[in-house]
Each structure stands twice: as C-alpha cells, then as structure tokens.
Amino acid sequence: MSEGAKRSGRRSWPVVLLGLLVLVTLTGCGTSDEQDPSAEDVVEDSVAPETEAPSTEATSTEAPESEGEEATGDLRTVTFALTNQRAIQYHPYYLADYLGYFEEEGLDVDIQIVRGSSGAVQQLIGGNVEIAHPAGPATAQGVSEGHCLRQIYSYEHINVYGMAGVADQGIETLEDLKGQTVGVSEPSGGEIPLLRAVLAEADLEENVDYQFLPVGEGGAQTVNALQSGAAQAYGSSVYDVAATEAAGVALNDLMPDKFRYMPSTSVVVMCETLESDKEMLAGFGRAVAKATVFSQANQDAAWDITETYEPTLFEDETIATAFWEAANAAMSQPPDIEGEPWGSHHYEGWEVYLESATQGTEEEGALEQEAVDVVLNETLTDELLPDINDFDEEAVIDEAENFPGV
Known part of the structure; x- marks a missing residue:
C-alpha cells in the first residue's frame, strides 16, 4: 500500500465520505447494466418464508491461508450469510478468519454470499444458514411477517x-x-x-x-x-x-x-438459534469484536489482510480508499453510545427509522405498529453482549501493533 493510502484510527473513526451512510450496491465502478449479482438490495421485496430461495442462492467464499493454526477437525462449521462479496465493507469478518479469532472460538465460519438483505433473511428463515447479516429494514420486514428474529450484534450504525x-x-x-x-x-x-x-x-x-x-x-x-x-x-x-x-x-x-444514524447491517439469528446456541453465538460475536479492535489499532494491516480476500477491489486505489473510509465511518458508534460495548444497539436510530417505516400503505411496505413494538422490545437484544465483550482489548491492540505483515 502506498504512503498516500496509509490509514489510521483507534476507538472512533471519523464520519467521512460525504458524512453519508452505509450499505451497498456496486462492483467496483460498474454501470447499472452490469449489476453485481451480490449487490445490496434492501427490502425491495417482502421477506418470504420459503425454505428455498432460488434467486438468493448462497455461494461460499474461499479464504486464503490464514495466520491461525490449521483446522484440527473438531471445529464447528457455522454458516454465515453476507449480502455481497465486497470484503472492504465486511473486513472485520475476514480479519477474524485470517487472524484465527474464529478458530480460537472453536468455529469454522463458512461465509455464504447471497443477494441482498432480504435474501439473507430468506436464507435464515429457511434454515439454510445459522447466522445472517441483513440491514435493519429487512430484519423489521421479517418480523412484520411473523418470523421470530433476534439481532444480537449491531455492526454498522450509519444509515444505509x-x-x-x-x-x-x-x-x-x-x-x-x-x-x-x-x-x-x-x-x-x-x-x-x-x-x-x-x-x-x-x-x-x-x-x-x-x-x-x-x-x-x-x-x-x-x-x-x-x-x-x-x-x-x-x-x-x-x-x-x-x-x-x-x-x-x-x-x-x-x-x-x-x-444519519439509522439501523444498518447487523448480526441476526432465529430465536431458536439464540436459545440453543448461546455459546457459539457469543464466540462468533467475540471474534468479530476482536477483529474490529485489531482493525482500528492497525489500519494498514487490516487493509493488507482484506486485500488478500478480494484483490480486484483494491486495483483502483482511489475507489478502494473511498470504500474503506465509508466502511469505517459506518462502523463508528453514534455519539450518544460512543464507548459502549462492541455490538451495542442504537435504539434512538431504530426509533427514527421505525417511525418513518410506518408511513404509507401496507402495499407500499409500511410496518404495522405491532411489528414496531416487537422490534424495539424483543428483536433487539443485549443478552450476549457481556460475553461478546469478554476479552482483553489491550492484548488485541498489542497484537495489531506488532503484526508482522501478510
């Protein structure tokens, strides 16, 4: 990475890139005629309860050789749906893989790429993945259709x-x-x-x-x-x-x-998964939180590791840098919850979104008040956050600062 592209950042990244929001839709800088088949497509269609979702068929990503120890054969495979291939947006997940944080939790995370947030929720409801990463509107839509979902970790906070x-x-x-x-x-x-x-x-x-x-x-x-x-x-x-x-x-x-601060992409599971697999989910979240700390402590290393997963996205450094800054801004905690545990939910932002989401008709996708109440009081859960944040943050920072390079 060139000197001009050096990045920095610790506990709180500045909200840059037009001060805008986050989420997703494009491959590099392609035209609309050549849409990315993994592009973000938040809540355009209602979330259907079908077990199979042909239009959102998941594809698995292949990880490069990581710093962690080789799999011993006794790791638990966990399927995780991301809404697009863009590694920059989701770089803490790839860092958690590369640095062996998932493996330390006994997990072999199989990342499945699906088309958009509604596709991620469909795959979750259909039992095709155990964990998904949809945007807030798709989660709320799924709840409005009667599905029992739980958001256990908020990943991005800037409006999509x-x-x-x-x-x-x-x-x-x-x-x-x-x-x-x-x-x-x-x-x-x-x-x-x-x-x-x-x-x-x-x-x-x-x-x-x-x-x-x-x-x-x-x-x-x-x-x-x-x-x-x-x-x-x-x-x-x-x-x-x-x-x-x-x-x-x-x-x-x-x-x-x-x-500006409205629900964006986060870690979501079915209610039954939360009830039966708390330890696994806490370990997953903890690995992601550690990777986020690592990234903030050494942005250069985070950039270099992420590039090994999707080299083509880094070919145009101007675009890659803009995406990188936008991704970091999106993960910044809003001022009123800054310094709260990793994965904390921004309830005020959710309230603003849900107020606007009730406007209009049912045909236009407006939410019923009952669904709004369920989302605020049940779907958003802090239950696992103490366990997710149970790690030595200073040790991770030390690891990042002494990272030898890819």
Missing part, C-alpha cells in the same frame, strides 16, 4: 442510504430541490421510501415539488445523468455515491442529521 446534491448545479440544501429531479438507483430501489421521508422534512412532495429518475448504481449512467443535468441530486447507497464522486462529480451532502 444517502442523498447528495450536484455542486455544479448549486444544490446545497433540500429546499434547493423544489422543481428538480432526484436520481435514484432504480424504480423500486430500497432508498426511495427513505428519500420521500427526507424530502418531506423540507415540505417537498413527490410528483408535485420533485420527481425521481432512475440513473443507475454509481456507474457511467449515474455520472452522465448528473453531469448532463438530467438529475440535480442523487440518492442511493453510500458506495454508489462514493463511486460517483470518485468519478469526478462534486457532491454536497443533503442528508439531515435526524436520518
């Missing part, structure tokens, strides 16, 4: 979607969008309900004060639409926005602070 105005067109505030066009990823993009709520904060109504226009997922189509003036703002995943800005489009962050 962002909105930015094109600087060259003078878009600096939400009010500037009156009479304008807002670019979105696609007609049924998961960002649209949130963008409606955001624009309503400025008393703007869809198809009266503004309109949406599908412009793709951060690739050439998006760039062309924004540079040509076809759209004056862009709302999509943080990685789409990052890729667009890296391609040369100057953008101004328009996301109100109210919507």
Whole structure:
C-alpha cells in the first residue's frame, strides 16, 4: 500500500465520505447494466418464508491461508450469510478468519454470499444458514411477517442510504430541490421510501415539488445523468455515491442529521438459534469484536489482510480508499453510545427509522405498529453482549501493533 493510502484510527473513526451512510450496491465502478449479482438490495421485496430461495442462492467464499493454526477437525462449521462479496465493507469478518479469532472460538465460519438483505433473511428463515447479516429494514420486514428474529450484534450504525446534491448545479440544501429531479438507483430501489421521508422534512412532495429518475448504481449512467443535468441530486447507497464522486462529480451532502444514524447491517439469528446456541453465538460475536479492535489499532494491516480476500477491489486505489473510509465511518458508534460495548444497539436510530417505516400503505411496505413494538422490545437484544465483550482489548491492540505483515 502506498504512503498516500496509509490509514489510521483507534476507538472512533471519523464520519467521512460525504458524512453519508452505509450499505451497498456496486462492483467496483460498474454501470447499472452490469449489476453485481451480490449487490445490496434492501427490502425491495417482502421477506418470504420459503425454505428455498432460488434467486438468493448462497455461494461460499474461499479464504486464503490464514495466520491461525490449521483446522484440527473438531471445529464447528457455522454458516454465515453476507449480502455481497465486497470484503472492504465486511473486513472485520475476514480479519477474524485470517487472524484465527474464529478458530480460537472453536468455529469454522463458512461465509455464504447471497443477494441482498432480504435474501439473507430468506436464507435464515429457511434454515439454510445459522447466522445472517441483513440491514435493519429487512430484519423489521421479517418480523412484520411473523418470523421470530433476534439481532444480537449491531455492526454498522450509519444509515444505509444517502442523498447528495450536484455542486455544479448549486444544490446545497433540500429546499434547493423544489422543481428538480432526484436520481435514484432504480424504480423500486430500497432508498426511495427513505428519500420521500427526507424530502418531506423540507415540505417537498413527490410528483408535485420533485420527481425521481432512475440513473443507475454509481456507474457511467449515474455520472452522465448528473453531469448532463438530467438529475440535480442523487440518492442511493453510500458506495454508489462514493463511486460517483470518485468519478469526478462534486457532491454536497443533503442528508439531515435526524436520518444519519439509522439501523444498518447487523448480526441476526432465529430465536431458536439464540436459545440453543448461546455459546457459539457469543464466540462468533467475540471474534468479530476482536477483529474490529485489531482493525482500528492497525489500519494498514487490516487493509493488507482484506486485500488478500478480494484483490480486484483494491486495483483502483482511489475507489478502494473511498470504500474503506465509508466502511469505517459506518462502523463508528453514534455519539450518544460512543464507548459502549462492541455490538451495542442504537435504539434512538431504530426509533427514527421505525417511525418513518410506518408511513404509507401496507402495499407500499409500511410496518404495522405491532411489528414496531416487537422490534424495539424483543428483536433487539443485549443478552450476549457481556460475553461478546469478554476479552482483553489491550492484548488485541498489542497484537495489531506488532503484526508482522501478510
């Protein structure tokens, strides 16, 4: 890694990259015609209870040789669904594998890549994986359909979607969008309900004060639409926005602070798994927490280890750096829970999201109040956090600072 790409960070990463949100949707910087089959697709469809989900078929990743000891044959294999192949976004999971933290917990974690958060929840409900990593809206949707889910560890805290105005067109505030066009990823993009709520904060109504226009997922189509003036703002995943800005489009962050910290991707299991496998789940979470500490203590080592899992993502250092900063920002704890145990839930952010999620009709995916109450009082659980955080953080920091290299 070049000197210019050196990273730093300890307990709290700065919220950078347009101050935006996190989650996911694109391969490198591809166009919308060449969508990543593992791209994030949060709650576009209702979470179905089918055992088989052909459109979200999981594929296993192959890990490079790690620092941990070779498997002894008595490790427990655990299936874990991630919503896309992008190792940068999920680098603590790959670090936990490479550094042997999962193995220390007696686990051989089989990472399965599925299409989006709704796909991850489908695989979990169908019994095809034991642990999943969906975004909050997909978890809430699953709960609303009567499934018993538990979120045991919050991984990302920044809202999964962002909105930015094109600087060259003078878009600096939400009010500037009156009479304008807002670019979105696609007609049924998961960002649209949130963008409606955001624009309503400025008393703007869809198809009266503004309109949406599908412009793709951060690739050439998006760039062309924004540079040509076809759209004056862009709302999509943080990685789409990052890729667009890296391609040369100057953008101004328009996301109100109210919507900045909202439920993003986290570790979710079925209720019966929590009841029967507490020790396994605590060990899984502990390995991830240790890997997060390692990453913060030595960002250069974390970068180099992650690159061994997905070298092609690092070929364009500008894009990789933007993604890396966005991923780190997403894992930063909101100010009101900063310093809380790893995996702590941000209830205030959930309340803001759930309030907006009840707006609209059932056909539009609005949640019933009963589901909101279940999510806040039952789905989010702190039960395992004491065990997850039962490790020597200083020892992990020392290991990171003395890491010999990949």
